[in-house]
Amino acid sequence: GAVVSQHPSWVICKSGTSVKIECRSLDFQATTMFWYRQFPKQSLMLMATSNEGSKATYEQGVEKDKFLINHASLTLSTLTVTSAHPEDSSFYICSAREAAYQPQHFGDGTRLSIL
Amino acid sequence: EDKVVQSPLSLVVHEGDTVTLNCSYEVTNFRSLLWYKQEKKAPTFLFMLTSSGIEKKSGRLSSILDKKELSSILNITATQTGDSAIYLCAVGWNSGGSNYKLTFGKGTLLTVNP
Numbered sequence: 719g720a721v722v723s724q725h726p727s728w729v730i731c732k733s734g735t736s737v738k739i740e741c742r743s744l745d746f747q748a749t750t751m752f753w754y755r756q757f758p759k760q761s762l763m764l765m766a767t768s769n770e771g772s773k774a775t776y777e778q779g780v781e782k783d784k785f786l787i788n789h790a791s792l793t794l795s796t797l798t799v800t801s802a803h804p805e806d807s808s809f810y811i812c813s814a815r816e817a818a819y820q821p822q823h824f825g826d827g828t829r830l831s832i833l
Numbered sequence: 834e835d836k837v838v839q840s841p842l843s844l845v846v847h848e849g850d851t852v853t854l855n856c857s858y859e860v861t862n863f864r865s866l867l868w869y870k871q872e873k874k875a876p877t878f879l880f881m882l883t884s885s886g887i888e889k890k891s892g893r894l895s896s897i898l899d900k901k902e903l904s905s906i907l908n909i910t911a912t913q914t915g916d917s918a919i920y921l922c923a924v925g926w927n928s929g930g931s932n933y934k935l936t937f938g939k940g941t942l943l944t945v946n947p
Contacts (some may be wrong), residue, residue, distance in 0.1 A: 724875075727874075735888070751933075759939070760939060761837075761921070761937040761939045761943060762937040762940055763921075764934060764936075767934060773930065776881055815857070819865065819925070821867060821878045822867075822878075823878060824869075824875040824876045825875055827874055827875060
């Protein structure tokens with residue numbers, strides 16, 4: 719149980735392209751989903767919290783116009799990296815939880831490389 | 834600034850050894866401490882601890898929380914090569930209202946050699 723699917727797993731694209739990453743909870747309804755960014759040998763850094771049907775809450779220093787988050791249903795959240803540049807290259811990983819104070823379950827992550 | 838510190842950052846052992854991984858934290862509005870195992874991709878959930886002094890156990894893995902010392906340990910007995918991974922500690926806390934989120938440590942890279 720508690721499976722989270724994230725697609726794509728790997729993206730390479732040119733600078734200026736927008737990239738959409740999907741995060742789905744497969745066997746539970748996720749009232750809240752989270753988007754993290756992980757640099758090599760660093761911890762997971764929370765970018766934003768996404769609640770179904772409402773606007774995402776972004777962490778300090780994260781550009782909401784650059785990283786668009788949509789949580790249109792209880793099983794799907796998307797992160798769109800708009801006009802991506804090489805400095806946006808990173809490992810992006812989503813998580814989902816069924817209810818407040820429950821453990822978060824993670825997707826497999828997306829390796830984004832911007833040329 | 835809230836923080837979660839794990840030690841050691843890396844550890845190399847032989848199969849059959851017992852290891853203890855440490856996690857200390859300084860957060861406001863603490864709710865829980867979680868351990869995850871990260872191999873190649875997604876972190877997989879191991880334990881969530883909310884009460885001090887109560888050991889949680891799953892097979893060869895066990896963990897306990899000490900709220901007085903603001904720390905937790907993760908023990909792995911009779912280690913196997915399949916235990917090789919990064920072990921992440923995360924602390925759940927309320928950042929305002931019902932906004933509950935996790936702050937992660939940098940992880941401990943465990944390598945178990947045959």
